[in-house]
Amino acid sequence: MVFSHRVAALKPSAIREILKAPSDPETITLAAGNPSPDAFPAAEMAALAAEIFSTNPSGALQYGISEGYTPLRERTRKRVFEKYGAGRDADDLIITSGGQQVVELTAKTLINEGDTVICETPSFIGSLNALRSYGANLVGVPCNGAGMDADGLERALRDHPEAKLIYTIPTFQNPTGEVMPLSSRIRLLELAAQYGTVVLEDDPYRELRYGGEAIPPIKALDTDGRVIYAGSFSKIIAPGIRLGYALAQKELIAKMTAAKQVSDVHSNLFFQILVERYMAEYDIDAHIGKCRALYKIRRDTMDAALQKYMPDARWIVPEGGLFLWVKLPGGRDGTEFCRSAKEKKVMAVPGSAFLPDENGASDAIRLNFSLPTPKQIEIGVERLGSNL
């Protein structure tokens, strides 16, 4: 069978392959990107599911519209405006099947084969692969400890003035955990305007902040409808329900809706109704506060364990998100390190998995602190230390 150009080179992501790997039951995984199951509001969701089944099962089980369940769209839009300051009258919001689908629909809607997309290096592999699957030419701008380097972005745009899209995760970047300061966000937007480039701001981790002050999303600074904002319910409610959203100018949302229609018609309607009811009947901010408290302990536990067991490695303690990005001592190759770590019953993701350059090497590894318990974090990092 002859595959299309776009998928001929598409390989299953290293992360998901690792998630699937049949593992020794004693293996500790620091390789996931999962929230903690302790962070799911399961009891409230159970009550709401029972309520929906008793009041309106037919409506929740029937076909819906591709834009998403109207009350959820409206409530989400209101929350994003009130809490993040993002969204203009000329914008619209579509419910998607997770934040991942925003990247997919953006690529499908904007990218022709060979178009240049500027992104951070390293960056989230799922997004890079979605862009690759539409034939994008990825140009990586290094993270400089504070997200995408603005001077690097300017150089990339000068080299690729025709670039179609800038893909960025400005807040608690995956995998580095870095946060782009306000000044860089403003400059990124100015550069995008200067070169006529669209910006895709991927922001699934925003509310998982464990210290410091919140910085407005780039979308909140967007006056000319240049920014597509990708949000997600995966990290603040639950990922298995596959719900996220895109906020962008109306004309673009209309095209994304047409693209979504032919992709999966609409997202799971039952859980769209459930999430809307959850936000209406419960205090989602209080719930997120509990998640933050849970993850802050785990982040601090991982930081302390790294200081204890891997003192010669280098890392920045992230102010939020799910990940710690660790540079191995002596420039050791991350892929080789992760391979041998697995034999020591601990899993991490090699930094090379996050590079726009598929043949690149990295001396870093990504560690997740949201899924393992503090005890597992302590043992896992100890095992990583013994692998040095």
Added chain:
Amino acid sequence: MVFSHRVAALKPSAIREILKAPSDPETITLAAGNPSPDAFPAAEMAALAAEIFSTNPSGALQYGISEGYTPLRERTRKRVFEKYGAGRDADDLIITSGGQQVVELTAKTLINEGDTVICETPSFIGSLNALRSYGANLVGVPCNGAGMDADGLERALRDHPEAKLIYTIPTFQNPTGEVMPLSSRIRLLELAAQYGTVVLEDDPYRELRYGGEAIPPIKALDTDGRVIYAGSFSKIIAPGIRLGYALAQKELIAKMTAAKQVSDVHSNLFFQILVERYMAEYDIDAHIGKCRALYKIRRDTMDAALQKYMPDARWIVPEGGLFLWVKLPGGRDGTEFCRSAKEKKVMAVPGSAFLPDENGASDAIRLNFSLPTPKQIEIGVERLGSNL
């Protein structure tokens, strides 16, 4: 904003636009493709949802793998093999976000811009648009009262020997309701082998048969892994949960899995578990039997109403599915007819919406008999008759 070639011409489907239309509350819609809400096993689903929330909420709300929930994959595969005779050792099965996503993933995995896809004319607009969104060149082969005309297919393949894919709905075709006989299925497969063409068999209506004998799917005749089989839970359980599946050769399913990973990561896990439990704990065949009894009455009601109110129109009474395809008397244009029908408070879909040739005209309309009640069918067809 400059859109990609592939979506620049993609318009929201006429059907979904009609579904969304703010309608007079007295308007009767015969324009949908929805199952009846009376056909959802809502009480059983409510019990199973409560069971999942009480036994394994964390597992059902967490990230899953892109292939789908393993027990559901296995149970579905077993059922498809035992009931339809389809599936070989060299095949694999992936759970998708509705049957629509099978068409999307097939197009993404196989179609390069400009590739020829042979399909029935008329055919399901959602699939045609999914194929268009990957730049497919659609070549329509007329339905001849018994599905895709085999001689027409041979001519189309002779004219387009490089055709990449044959897309067919051989059983209760949408919109015509026609069934391709076994001899034509065998010949289609021989022609596909002769020209090295892949076949996508879209089969969401198979089990909604109200008379006559079941015919094996083309996939059951597939000895060399040429056929991709698209199945759906939308019409036998509920569409709002967005679950379907693809059964195809392993190599292709692996590529589709990689493509799905970057599209929506995986389908809603909670309902994957729920559907698996439904098939395990309840009698799905008995449930489908009830759906069949319900729809048979509605089909017969519509046939009788057409005889009464539109005796000069022409239609074939379909042995299954959800639709009646009605040729208007005197070659009247379907689009104009549907527009004026809406003013008479009844909605139908013009035949032109289903043509691979987007500029084509049609003297037919598609009527749905699954969603309206028998009384609504009677009144709706009476209103259609008054519009002649």
